[in-house]
Amino acid sequence: MSIKTVPQDMxxxxxxGFGRDRANLIPMxxxxxxxxxxxxxxxxAAAAERLGLSESTVYSVASxxxxxxxxxxxxxxxxACRGTACHVGGGERILSExxxxxxxxxxxxxxxxEYTLDTVACIGACALAPVVLINDxxxxxxxxxxxxxxxxxxKKAGVSCACRP
Amino acid sequence: xxxxxxxTALQAESKADWQTLIQSQTPHIxxxxxxxxxxxxxxxxxxxxxxxLDKLGLKxxxxxxxxxxxxxxxxxxxxxxxxxxxxxxxxxxPQKAGQIIEDYIINGNPRPELxxxxxxxxxxxxxxxxxxxxxxxxxxxxxxxxxxHINPLRIGHYIARGGYAGLYRALSQLTxxxxxxxxxxxxxxxxxxxGFPTGQKWQFCRDAKSTTKYVIxxxxxxxxxxxxxxxxxxxxxxxxxxxxxxAAYAIGAAxxxxxxxxxxxxxxxxxxxxxDQARQHSLLGRNILGSGFDFNIHVKEGAGAFVCGEExxxxxxxxxxxxxxxxxxxxxxxxxxxxKPTNINNVKTLxxxxxxxxxxxxxxESLGTEKSKGTCVFALAGNIRHMGLIEVAMGTPLxxxxxxxxxxxxxxxSLKAVQIGGPSGGxxxxxxxxxxxxxxxxxxxxxxxxxxxxxAMDESNCMVDVARxxxxxxxxxxxxxxxxxxxxxxxxxNILERITRGDGRLEDIPLLESLxxxxxxxxxxxxxxxxxxxxxxxxxxxxxEYEAHIVEKRCPAGVCKALISYTIVNQxxxxxxLCVKACPAQAITFAGKRQPVLLNEKLCNRCGICLxxxxxxxxxxx
Ligand SMILES: Cc1cc2nc3c(=O)[nH]c(=O)nc-3n(C[C@H](O)[C@H](O)[C@H](O)COP(=O)(O)O)c2cc1C
Ligand code: SF4
Ligand code: SF4
Ligand code: FES
Numbered sequence: 001m002s003i004k005t006v007p008q009d010m011x012x013x014x015x016x017g018f019g020r021d022r023a024n025l026i027p028m029x030x031x032x033x034x035x036x037x038x039x040x041x042x043x044x045a046a047a048a049e050r051l052g053l054s055e056s057t058v059y060s061v062a063s064x065x066x067x068x069x070x071x072x073x074x075x076x077x078x079x080a081c082r083g084t085a086c087h088v089g090g091g092e093r094i095l096s097e098x099x100x101x102x103x104x105x106x107x108x109x110x111x112x113x114e115y116t117l118d119t120v121a122c123i124g125a126c127a128l129a130p131v132v133l134i135n136d137x138x139x140x141x142x143x144x145x146x147x148x149x150x151x152x153x154x155k156k157a158g159v160s161c162a163c164r165p
Numbered sequence: 166x167x168x169x170x171x172x173t174a175l176q177a178e179s180k181a182d183w184q185t186l187i188q189s190q191t192p193h194i195x196x197x198x199x200x201x202x203x204x205x206x207x208x209x210x211x212x213x214x215x216x217x218l219d220k221l222g223l224k225x226x227x228x229x230x231x232x233x234x235x236x237x238x239x240x241x242x243x244x245x246x247x248x249x250x251x252x253x254x255x256x257x258x259p260q261k262a263g264q265i266i267e268d269y270i271i272n273g274n275p276r277p278e279l280x281x282x283x284x285x286x287x288x289x290x291x292x293x294x295x296x297x298x299x300x301x302x303x304x305x306x307x308x309x310x311x312x313x314h315i316n317p318l319r320i321g322h323y324i325a326r327g328g329y330a331g332l333y334r335a336l337s338q339l340t341x342x343x344x345x346x347x348x349x350x351x352x353x354x355x356x357x358x359x360g361f362p363t364g365q366k367w368q369f370c371r372d373a374k375s376t377t378k379y380v381i382x383x384x385x386x387x388x389x390x391x392x393x394x395x396x397x398x399x400x401x402x403x404x405x406x407x408x409x410x411x412a413a414y415a416i417g418a419a420x421x422x423x424x425x426x427x428x429x430x431x432x433x434x435x436x437x438x439x440x441d442q443a444r445q446h447s448l449l450g451r452n453i454l455g456s457g458f459d460f461n462i463h464v465k466e467g468a469g470a471f472v473c474g475e476e477x478x479x480x481x482x483x484x485x486x487x488x489x490x491x492x493x494x495x496x497x498x499x500x501x502x503x504x505k506p507t508n509i510n511n512v513k514t515l516x517x518x519x520x521x522x523x524x525x526x527x528x529x530e531s532l533g534t535e536k537s538k539g540t541c542v543f544a545l546a547g548n549i550r551h552m553g554l555i556e557v558a559m560g561t562p563l564x565x566x567x568x569x570x571x572x573x574x575x576x577x578x579s580l581k582a583v584q585i586g587g588p589s590g591g592x593x594x595x596x597x598x599x600x601x602x603x604x605x606x607x608x609x610x611x612x613x614x615x616x617x618x619x620x621a622m623d624e625s626n627c628m629v630d631v632a633r634x635x636x637x638x639x640x641x642x643x644x645x646x647x648x649x650x651x652x653x654x655x656x657x658x659n660i661l662e663r664i665t666r667g668d669g670r671l672e673d674i675p676l677l678e679s680l681x682x683x684x685x686x687x688x689x690x691x692x693x694x695x696x697x698x699x700x701x702x703x704x705x706x707x708x709x710e711y712e713a714h715i716v717e718k719r720c721p722a723g724v725c726k727a728l729i730s731y732t733i734v735n736q737x738x739x740x741x742x743l744c745v746k747a748c749p750a751q752a753i754t755f756a757g758k759r760q761p762v763l764l765n766e767k768l769c770n771r772c773g774i775c776l777x778x779x780x781x782x783x784x785x786x787x
Contacts, residue, residue, distance in 0.1 A: 025485035026468055030427065051485075064487040064644075065468035067427055083389030084584060084620050085546035087634050090773065097772045101749065121471060121642075122389035123428050124396075125204045126544060126618075127236030127552035140204040143777040145747050 010035060011043060015050045022051055029062050038069045066121075074109045074116035076154055078102075078134050078147075083122030085129035094130060094144045095119065101148060115151075172333045172454050175446060176324055183325030187245070192225040192270050195243040195251070197313060199232035199399040200431050201392075201553075205239035206258075213259035214242070217266045225270070231400020233313025235300060236553035238281055244269055250283040252292060300551045300570050305532060307540050308356075308393075308516040309556045312400035317435050320442040323403040329448055331522025332407050335414055336456040344415040345371060348518060351526035352538030357383055357474075357511030358589065358615050358691075360537075360604045363518065366508060369498035370416040373506035378418040381502065381509045382409050383479060384425040384432070387471035388587030389638065391618030393542045394512040396554050398425065398432035401516070402439035406462065408515025410449065411522055413460045416508050421460065424479055426467040437464055471588075471642035475690050476501075476509045478644065489644045490690035511616065513542055533559030537603035547584070547620035550575045557602070564598035567621060578623040582707070586615025588635050588642075589695030591702030592628060611702040613695070627724035628707040629714050633661040635699040643692065650693025653684040657700060665725040669715035677704065723786035726771045730787060735761040737783035744775035744784065 014031050018024040025047065032043045039062055048055045062068040080086075080095040099105055102115050109116040125131050128140030132147050134154070139147060186193065194214055198207045211229070218225055235241060238255025242262050245251035252275055254265055261279065268274045277291030282298040295301050306312075315322035323329070335344050349364025370378060382405060386394040397405060409421050423440075425433055440462050443449040451459045465483050472478045473488035480502050482488035501507025510518075517539060521529050529539045537559035543566065546552050550572030557566060567573065567580060574580050580595040591612035593600070600606045607614050622631065636658040645651045657680050660673050681697030688694040704711065713719050720728040733753075738761035745753045745762055752768035753775060761783070764775075776784045 022485040023483060026482065027466070030466060030468065061485065061487055064489075065470050067469035081389075082638070084587070084618065084634070085390045087389075088547045088620055088622055088626055088631070090777075092634075093773045097749065097774065100770070100772070120428055121387065121469070121638075122391070123200070124386065124392035124432075125201050126390050126392050126546035126620075127201055127554075128204050128239070129546060131204070138200075138204040140201075144772060144774045145777050148749070148774075 008042075011046055015046050018050065020051060022053065025051055025053070025058065025061055026065070029058075029068060033068060037073045038071055040070075069107075071109065072113065074113050076114060076135055076151075077116045077118060078132065078151065079118045079120045080106075081121075081123055081129070081131040081133075082119045083126060083129070085126035086122070086131055089129040090143070091130040091132075094132060094142070094147055097144045098147065098151075101151070171447065172329070172337075176330065176333075179321040179324035182321050186226065186228075188247070189226065190247050192223070192247075193245040193251075194225050194227045194266070195230050195245070195313075196227065197232050197239065197241045198229040199396060200429070201232050201236040201396075202239050202241065203431070207240040209259050210240045210242055210257045210262045213262045214266065217263040221267060221271060223266070223270060228316050229318075230315060231312045231317050232396045232554060234304075234309060234396075234554035235281065235551070237551050241281070243284070245285075246270065248287075250285040250287040250289065250294070252283050252289060253281045254279050255281045299572055300553070300555070303561070303565060303570060304556055305540050305558050306556050307520050307529070308397060308404075308513045308542050309554065310401070310520065311404060312396055312554070315401065317400055317402055318438055320403060320439065320446060323401065327523050328403050328519075329407055331519045331524075332410055332414075332448065333454065335411055335522055336454055336458060341371060341415045341417060344411060344522065347526045348415070348521060351521045351529040352533070353514065353517055353521060353529065354537065354604065355511055356513035356517070356541070356616065358586075358613070360614060363510065363514055366498065366510075367412060367415050369496070370506050370508040373499050375506050377505045378416055379502045379505055379507040380409055380413045380416065380418045380421040381479065381483070381507060382421070382423040382512060382515055383474060383476070383509050384423055384429075384436075384512045385467050385474040385479065386426060386429070386512070386616065387474040387642075388616050388618050390544065390546055390584070390620050391587060391616050392544045392546075393554055393617055395429050395432050397512055397516055398429070399435050402436045403443065404516040404519050405512050406436075406439055406443055406449070407519035408510070408517070409462060410443075410453070410460055411518055412508060412510060412515065414458055416506075418508070419459050419461070421462045422465050422483055422502070423462055424465045424467060424473075424483060427469065428467075433464065433466055440464065470644075471638075472644045472690070472692050475692060478690070479509065480507065487644070489646050490692070492689055513617075534601065534603045534605070536605055541602060541614065541617060543602075543617045543619045545571050545619050545621070548574055548578065548623040548626070549621035559603040560601040560606075562598070563593070563600050563602055566602065566619070567598060571621065574621065574623050576623075578625065580621060581624055581626060582622045582628060582631075584620040584622065584631065584699070585618070586613040586698075587618045588639050589613060589691060589698055590615045590618075591698045592622070592631060592706065593702070594706040597706070611698065611705060613698070625722055625724070627665075627720055627722035628703045628710050629661065629665055629720075630722075630724045632700045632703045633658065633665055636661055636696065639692065639696040643696075647687075647689040647693060649684045649687040650689070650696065653680055653688075654693070654696050656680055657684070657697065661700070664711065664714050665720070666727045667714065667718045667725075669711075671715055673715065674704065674708070674711060729771060730766055731764060731769055731771060731773070731775065732766075732785050732787060733761050733764050734783045734785050737781050738762055739781060739783075741780070743778045743780070747774045747778045749774065
């Protein structure tokens with residue numbers, strides 16, 4: 001299992017770093033996600049309490065923004081850029097092959113919690129399109145085969161393999 | 166007006182340091198470590214530089230700079246030796262970088278065959294100068310004036326090159342009204358999309374009655390395919406910060422926000438660092454430079470919603486709400502952030518404002534066309550040789566940018582279309598490339614300037630697919646508040662998807678056109694209002710491609726999966742098996758040594774991996 005178990009006091013520490021001002025809601029959610037990997041129900045409740053908002057208000061704001069997730073993420077996060085330059089350079093082909101190989105759609109996580117597949121609107125490295133992020137590493141001027149190889153290499157280093165041997 | 170202190174001393178000190186740096190007797194090595202550089206491996210080049218210097222026992226100053234604009238050649242390393250112009254080397258690898266350092270610095274051989282160009286006074290045999298380099302010829306750099314020249318983390322570098330002099334001039338010599346007048350005279354128009362006169366916008370906000378006012382810098386840069394704001398923030402953050410402070414002084418704001426997307430982590434950290442530095446030098450905070458003017462900037466990170474680039478949505482987002490636009494009026498200049506008068510400007514607009522205050526309005530005003538003054542910045546991407554960042558005078562013909570600066574289309578292909586202005590823009594066909602790049606000409610053509618993303622497309626791009634792509638983007642990004650945008654774009658997308666699947670009908674074309682009209686005229690914000698533009702321009706200029714999909718069930722460019730098939734060109738294939746190993750569907754089988762492989766169309770999932778891996782061009786799409 002890769003979900004970090006976060007002590008309650010860490011959650012508290014993050015939240016208490018912010019003043020009781022609604023304008024802090026999004027930055028607070030961003031920091032929470034940084035620590036937890038996702039926005040858990042406890043995080044929503046804590047944020048709501050701190051800012052004097054209802055939990056549904058917090059959910060409604062958080063769910064509006066694509067950055068926030070509400071489910072645990074995989075050990076590896078793969079993000080395919082779906083920007084124009086990447087599209088023109090074949091990015092959609094890379095994404096659909098990743099979907100096929102991992103057996104999940106963007107936004108989903110493999111059942112072994114190994115991979116989360118996602119898209120990003122554009123990471124601003126369009127001159128190096130197509131671009132894919134694997135965790136924090138950006139692969140530029142890439143291709144489907146290179147990305148699948150990189151995923152396979154990670155697999156080798158890690159646990160079982162859903163994609164290529 | 167209280168006297169403004171200390172700045173001249175700071176400036177003199179910065180200039181002296183800068184002179185020492187550029188005239189030093191030790192070699193100066195510069196390496197571009199903006200995002201594009203990093204993605205291409207700049208950090209491993211930086212390590213290689215360090216190791217080589219150690220190994221050779223050489224002393225050199227190594228400076229990390231932003232992106233000079235030649236992203237296609239990244240990683241780029243420059244070397245300046247005493248008395249010589251700076252030489253730029255592209256396509257670096259750690260080995261090459263180490264070798265060049267040894268060859269040039271120790272043995273005096275500048276390796277002209279590996280160089281891109283020289284920058285600065287003087288000439289090196291066999292290397293074109295900056296002005297002779299096709300990509301740089303014809304560029305006039307205002308917003309990009311310091312990108313690639315300075316270390317963005319060093320405020321002194323910016324000051325030495327004229328930075329904060331505009332702010333100093335404003336605070337020490339000009340009243341807020343005079344600042345606005347100067348911006349108005351310059352003819353500066355907003356570079357974030359709509360092209361609204363900046364001076365007028367500042368004036369509205371200044372005239373609004375309220376003691377509390379805000380300035381916001383819109384660095385959301387949601388347009389996919391655009392990366393100029395990122396480059397400026399990463400390469401020259403102070404030019405933007407200075408612009409924000411000048412705007413704040415002009416309209417009378419004590420607080421400002423810089424809203425930057427979280428997808429740009431390097432830009433976020435660079436900007437935060439710059440703000441701290443500005444504060445340390447009394448350029449920000451209480452009593453700026455002793456003038457009595459107080460001003461502070463907060464950084465807000467976006468959370469991944471394109472619509473938050475829209476002014477009223479951006480304001481809602483800063484307030485901690487869903488980023489949903491609201492109807493205007495009231496305009497933000499009257500009632501913006503927390504109901505107070507608020508001025509919002511784009512990154513480039515502000516970087517240009519600080520230039521104008523330093524260099525006076527006439528220099529800026531003398532560039533460009535009658536109604537579009539100054540320069541415009543474009544991010545060149547797609548199928549073009551010199552991908553990267555450029556800045557040209559307004560009105561420069563599109564073809565000069567594509568063929569001259571951009572170097573034309575690679576792989577012997579020809580230009581099919583240029584997509585300008587992001588999802589709100591349009592696709593111009595190759596035969597429109599005589600048009601000038603200014604607000605008026607672009608609008609007339611059906612595209613818009615937008616924020617300056619420019620994507621070149623060649624024969625291998627399908628225009629119906631591109632239109633479908635943009636609608637799927639808009640559909641995913643619609644905030645959902647108004648029906649025409651939420652459901653209308655869904656409807657258009659369904660039709661386009663059907664056409665690309667080969668199930669299109671001829672009635673679909675007039676249907677798309679009528680939907681476009683309704684969505685354009687009834688959407689609340691410009692996201693919905695401009696979303697039909699890519700469809701309308703492709704219909705206007707590439708109708709035959711729609712017809713090929715609908716009538717002949719054929720995708721002429723070979724893109725739309727349902728309408729294409731992959732085959733092996735038997736004459737070209739040498740049976741190397743690369744594709745056999747790579748094909749994830751096991752659709753290709755090995756037939757024997759030196760014999761063409763066999764592709765089973767039934768198994769093929771049209772992923773195109775064989776096309777990627779084949780070195781002999783033996784895979785064909787039809
Ligand atoms: C959907 C939508 C997205 C936008 N995104 C941006 C953006 O990312 N950056 C930007 O500067 N302006 C963006 N704009 C335009 C802004 O609303 C606004 O006009 C601009 O920031 C004003 O600055 P300017 O006068 O300097 O151009 C967007 C507009 C719309 C409707
Ligand atoms: S046009 Fe679209 S994005 Fe704009 S307010 Fe309406 S639904 Fe939201
Ligand atoms: S990679 Fe190209 S040359 Fe090699 S077997 Fe496949 S089609 Fe033939
Ligand atoms: S389009 Fe993919 S990085 Fe910009």
